[in-house]
Amino acid sequence: xxxxxxxxxxxxxxxxxxxxxxxxxxxxxxxxxxxxxxxxxxxxxxxxxxxxxxxxxxxxxxxxxxxxxxxxxxxxxxxxxxxxxxxxxxxxxxxxxxxxxxxxxxxxxxxxxxxxxxxxxxxxxxxxxxxxxxxxxxxxxxxxxxxxxxxxxxxxxxxxxxxxxxxxxxxxxxxxxxxxxxxxxxxxxxxxxxxxxxxxxxxxxxxxxxxxxxxxxxxxxxxxxxxxxxxxxxxxxxxxxxxxxxxxxxxxxxxxxxxxxxxxxxxxxxxxxxxxxxxxxxxxxxxxxxxxxxxxxxxxxxxxxxxxxxxxxxxxxxxxxxxxxxxxxxxxxxxxxxxxxxxxxxxxxxxxxxxxxxxxxxxxxxxxxxxxxxxxxxxxxxxxxxxxxxxxxxxxxxxxxxxxxxxxxxxxxxxxxxxxxxxxxxxxxxxxxxxxxxxxxxxxxxxxxxxxxxxxxxxxxxxxxxxxxxxxxxxxxxxxxxxxxxxxxxxxxxxxxxxxxxxxxxxxxxxxxxxxxxxxxxxxxxxxxxxxxxxxxxxxxxxxxxxxxxxxxxxxxxxxxxxx
Amino acid sequence: xxxxxxxxxxxxxxxxxxxxxxxxxxxxxxxxxxxxxxxxxxxxxxxxxxxxxxxxxxxxxxxxxxxxxxxxxxxxxxxxxxxxxxxxxxxxxxxxxxxxxxxxxxxxxxxxxxxxxxxxxxxxxxxxxxxxxxxxxxxxxxxxxxxxxxxxxxxxxxxxxxxxxxxxxxxxxxxxx
Ligand code: HEM
Ligand SMILES: [Cu+2]
Ligand SMILES: [Cu+2]
Numbered sequence: 001x002x003x004x005x006x007x008x009x010x011x012x013x014x015x016x017x018x019x020x021x022x023x024x025x026x027x028x029x030x031x032x033x034x035x036x037x038x039x040x041x042x043x044x045x046x047x048x049x050x051x052x053x054x055x056x057x058x059x060x061x062x063x064x065x066x067x068x069x070x071x072x073x074x075x076x077x078x079x080x081x082x083x084x085x086x087x088x089x090x091x092x093x094x095x096x097x098x099x100x101x102x103x104x105x106x107x108x109x110x111x112x113x114x115x116x117x118x119x120x121x122x123x124x125x126x127x128x129x130x131x132x133x134x135x136x137x138x139x140x141x142x143x144x145x146x147x148x149x150x151x152x153x154x155x156x157x158x159x160x161x162x163x164x165x166x167x168x169x170x171x172x173x174x175x176x177x178x179x180x181x182x183x184x185x186x187x188x189x190x191x192x193x194x195x196x197x198x199x200x201x202x203x204x205x206x207x208x209x210x211x212x213x214x215x216x217x218x219x220x221x222x223x224x225x226x227x228x229x230x231x232x233x234x235x236x237x238x239x240x241x242x243x244x245x246x247x248x249x250x251x252x253x254x255x256x257x258x259x260x261x262x263x264x265x266x267x268x269x270x271x272x273x274x275x276x277x278x279x280x281x282x283x284x285x286x287x288x289x290x291x292x293x294x295x296x297x298x299x300x301x302x303x304x305x306x307x308x309x310x311x312x313x314x315x316x317x318x319x320x321x322x323x324x325x326x327x328x329x330x331x332x333x334x335x336x337x338x339x340x341x342x343x344x345x346x347x348x349x350x351x352x353x354x355x356x357x358x359x360x361x362x363x364x365x366x367x368x369x370x371x372x373x374x375x376x377x378x379x380x381x382x383x384x385x386x387x388x389x390x391x392x393x394x395x396x397x398x399x400x401x402x403x404x405x406x407x408x409x410x411x412x413x414x415x416x417x418x419x420x421x422x423x424x425x426x427x428x429x430x431x432x433x434x435x436x437x438x439x440x441x442x443x444x445x446x447x448x449x450x451x452x453x454x455x456x457x458x459x460x461x462x463x464x465x466x467x468x469x470x471x472x473x474x475x476x477x478x479x480x481x482x483x484x485x486x487x488x489x490x491x492x493x494x495x496x497x498x499x500x501x502x503x504x505x506x507x508x509x510x511x512x513x514x515x516x517x518x519x520x521x522x523x524x525x526x527x528x529x530x531x532x533x534x535x536x537x538x539x540x541x542x543x544x545x546x547x548x549x550x551x552x553x554x555x556x557x558x559x560x561x562x563x564x
Numbered sequence: 565x566x567x568x569x570x571x572x573x574x575x576x577x578x579x580x581x582x583x584x585x586x587x588x589x590x591x592x593x594x595x596x597x598x599x600x601x602x603x604x605x606x607x608x609x610x611x612x613x614x615x616x617x618x619x620x621x622x623x624x625x626x627x628x629x630x631x632x633x634x635x636x637x638x639x640x641x642x643x644x645x646x647x648x649x650x651x652x653x654x655x656x657x658x659x660x661x662x663x664x665x666x667x668x669x670x671x672x673x674x675x676x677x678x679x680x681x682x683x684x685x686x687x688x689x690x691x692x693x694x695x696x697x698x699x700x701x702x703x704x705x706x707x708x709x710x711x712x713x714x715x716x717x718x719x720x721x722x723x724x725x726x727x728x729x730x731x732x733x734x735x736x737x738x739x740x741x
Contacts, residue, residue: 013567060728093567130725136702137685137727176573180566219686219701246566256565260575262584263566284698286680286706287617294602302595309591313584318566370602371611377697378688378723445695447688447723451731455721458734459663460642462719465693530581539587543594550598554605560694562610562711 005097011508012408016173020101021091025084025409027108029402030497032080035115036395037490039072044483047434051476052453052469059451063128066449068119070131074390075150075233076115081398082188082240083108083157088409089185089243090164096173099163103156110153118146130449132226135206135217144207148200155196158189180257180264181250184243187267188236191274195236198228220285224278231278235270237390238308241352241397242267245315248349248397251404252340255318258530263314269307273299280368284377293370305365312357312542316350317535324531332534348400348424355432356393360385362546363439366553375557378449381442388435391482396428399489406493407509412500414509416492423492427485433478441471443556613698616707625681625705629656633666641667646738654679654707657720657735659687659700661727664720664735672715672739681705688724691737697723712739 006019042065048056049065057065091098098104120142121127127139165186168174178186202225208214246263249255257263279296282288323335340346363385367376376382406414414420446453446468453472455462503509572578606612632655637645648669649655655676658665660683670676680689682702690697698706720735 059731063725063728063730128728134686134724137725174569176569177575179568180570218703220704250565250567254565256571258581259578259584260570260572261578262580262588284613286699286701286704287615289615290602290606290612294599298595298599298602302598306588306591306595310584310588313587317583365598369598371605371609371613374611374613374697375695377699378690379695379697443695445690445692445721447690447721449725449730450721450723455731455734458732460644460667460719460734460736462692462721462734462736530583532583536583543590547594554601554609557611558609560611560696561691561713563696564610564612564614564709 007097008505010408011506015092016095017092017409018097020104021087021098022409024098024101024104024108025087025092025405026497028080028084028087029405029409031108031112031115032077032084032398033402033490033493035072035076035080036486038119039069039077040483040486040490042066042069042072044479045069047476047479047483049451050453050472051479052472054476055452060125060128062451063130063449064122064125067128067130068122071118071122071147072115073395074131075147076111078237078390078394078398079150079154080111082192082236083111083154084405085240085244085398085401086157086161086185086189087164088405089179089182089247090161090168092409093179093182094164094168094174096164096168096171098160099167100160103163104160107153107156107160110156111150112153114146114148114150114153116146117142117149121146132230133206134226135209135219135222138210141207141210144203144210148203148207151196151199151203154192158192158196161185161189177260180260181243181247183264184239184246184267187271188239188243190271191232191236191239194274195229195232198225198232202226202229220287223285224282227278227281231281232274234386234389235274235304237394239267239270241356241394242308242311242315244397244401245311245349245353246318248345248401248404249315249319249322252343252346252349253319253322255322258314258317258321258532262310266307266310266314269303269310273304273307280373283368283370283373290370297368297370302365305361308357308361309539312353312361313535313539315353316538317530317532320532320535321530332537335534342421343403344420344424345400345403348396348403348428351424351428351432352393352397352400355388355396355428355435357542358545359432359435359439360388360393362549363388365546366550369550369553372553372557375553375560376442378447379442380438380446380448383448384435384438384440384442387431387438391431392428392435396424396431399427400424402489402493406496406500407503410497410500411503412496413503414492415496415500419488420492423485423488425485426488427482430478430480430482430485434475434482437471437475437478441468441475444468444471446472614706614708618705618707619703620681620705622681622683622702625656625679626658626683628654628679629658629665632656637666638669641736644736649676652676657689658683659689659722660684662722662729662733664689664722664733667736667738669738669740670712672712672741675709675711677707678710679705679707685726686724687722687726687733690721690723692719692721694718699724712737715739715741 127143651674722733
């Protein structure tokens with residue numbers, strides 16, 4: 001039968017950490033980083049090919065690399081890391097044992113084998129269909145099979161997470177309500193269950209179809225259900241990385257949410273306004289009515305966007321409040337200037353917050369507007385937008401918290417601290433660059449998933465404006481920067497995890513500084529006295545940028561050929 | 565802290581800070597504005613994609629397009645028929661591996677009913693440099709009323725991945741005075 005759970009006590013946080021939870025976090029995080037390295041490498045190849053002066057890969061390998069890139073980073077890297085986040089937010093933060101570690105390992109094994117199977121299918125050249133695999137273009141059956149196995153594994157991981165919440169409650173390992181970060185992780189897990197169910201509904205028939213057992217899959221139906229998975233999975237990412245923001249703010253500053261109620265409501269919005277129909281991916285498909293599109297892109301009032309806008313205030317607000325309490329009260333921004341910009345956990349988290357909001361958030365809402373989508377659909381604007389959300393947002397946040405997990409969970413001293421200090425900047429600025437320049441190219445009409453913007457082999461000649469070439473060149477350069485940042489991350493993590501100095505059982509890591517003594521800020525009932533003018537100015541700037549950019553795009557739209 | 569249980573057990577009864585409240589109200593109102601903009605544009609704007617679409621077999625669509633091509637071809641260009649359909653008529657554009665067939669010649673400031681459908685996989689109709697982008701499915705015929713408001717030569721790029729020849733799939737539309 002199962003052995004009793006073994007615990008150690010964390011010298012930094014005082015939390016009880018169970019052995020099997022710890023091992024699972026390690027395994028999932030390591031697998032995640034491996035696939036980030038592989039997928040990031042494909043991303044670099046793709047970007048070098050789209051740089052007209054370099055045009056690196058031949059066409060068939062380009063499309064193959066693009067398929068592998070999308071799958072490995074968007075699905076495999078992010079979801080493996082999310083499993084680590086789920087186990088951390090449940091077992092570790094609640095000082096509980098993990099429910100069913102055997103199950104968790106089974107899930108891990110399924111995910112790993114699924115990821116490998118799909119990669120093999122892609123690399124053998126039988127499944128160059130992009131990770132969206134729109135029918136009727138058909139991949140090898142193992143392509144779908146791998147994704148399904150991966151999803152089942154992730155579903156098991158979510159169940160283990162929910163089980164752990166129950167165990168912790170029954171065994172009374174904590175008092176009162178679960179922490180905000182755990183709550184955020186819980187919203188991510190709930191959305192994940194919905195996501196995986198949608199994935200099963202569409203991918204299982206598609207697998208059968210690729211095996212010849214089903215004769216027809218409607219392309220529009222496929223897309224509608226596929227995006228019920230694809231879109232919701234992005235909401236998982238948002239819930240997870242916002243949780244990570246809160247966690248880092250708490251660990252680096254001792255920051256306390258300004259109001260638990262508001263922050264939790266904001267998370268709840270993600271579940272309630274998930275955009276079940278994932279309408280904003282279907283705005284220029286045949287046959288959907290305007291009423292359906294308008295309602296489902298916005299649920300009449302953009303409440304999921306509201307959720308993110310609230311976090312955009314409360315996360316920096318809680319940091320500002322914590323810093324002011326520590327005495328950084330001069331002017332509007334002393335709290336920000338004197339923040340630990342040399343601590344990669346903080347710098348990564350803060351850039352993630354800023355880029356996610358300014359680049360990813362604004363562009364996403366604009367592109368998801370019923371009519372405006374017409375001037376952006378399937379142009380490079382789309383990858384530009386989601387590199388801001390999933391790369392500068394999710395990926396950067398996950399990198400940032402890795403710097404904290406290495407000493408806390410892997411119990412190793414971080415190596416190459418000087419490199420680590422710069423890593424978030426190199427990666428963050430590189431990734432922000434590719435987002436911006438792809439959006440720029442998209443605004444000029446450049447197609448996504450396209451090997452040759454010079455159309456050298458086309459039957460009829462055509463040319464994009466010369467500014468498009470400039471954009472693609474800049475995109476290539478920033479891609480190199482992002483790739484260097486990604487490589488720095490992988491090198492630092494691998495060398496610390498395998499060769500870093502082991503921390504003694506009761507030894508506190510010295511880096512990155514995570515002051516456990518940081519005082520919790522404010523107490524409830526002090527709501528009237530919360531003073532965060534710097535954050536108020538920041539969100540004000542954000543709001544103005546949002547409004548201006550939104551209307552500029554209506555202006556662009558008004559200039560295209562009238563159509564109805 | 566966000567990583568420990570809330571210190572106030574009954575956190576849901578605590579008052580909300582003023583800045584938070586103000587920001588929530590602003591964000592909420594902005595959401596309503598954005599929602600209303602989409603509805604407003606249906607009345608006041610000129611760019612609203614139609615929802616007219618039919619299920620159709622690829623052969624049937626090709627048949628309709630061929631009828632148009634037979635009737636209104638005015639010349640050949642690089643192996644493509646150039647078709648000049650009557651003003652206001654139904655105009656067909658076939659998407660297939662890897663062509664937009666045929667070349668169309670339209671008159672400026674006149675409306676046409678453009679029909680789009682694919683013979684095989686999905687394609688992306690990307691009219692450049694105007695930058696109008698819509699998805700083209702096999703089995704579905706999408707119809708939209710289009711009114712070119714500038715004369716010139718326009719490219720139709722495919723912007724949905726459609727296999728190894730995807731980047732060679734370019735069509736053309738002429739708009740003449
Ligand atoms: C070194 C870092 C990276 C570089 C240089 C890079 C570059 C690119 C480029 C140039 C494209 C192709 C756009 C196109 O032709 O349509 C692309 C696509 C994509 N990237 Fe990245 N990327 C990077 C990291 C990431 C990460 C970390 C993620 C996810 C977390 C990601 C997710 C995607 C996805 C989902 C696509 C779309 C694939 C498709 O259209 O099927 N990328 N990337
Ligand atoms: Cu095509
Ligand atoms: Cu194509």
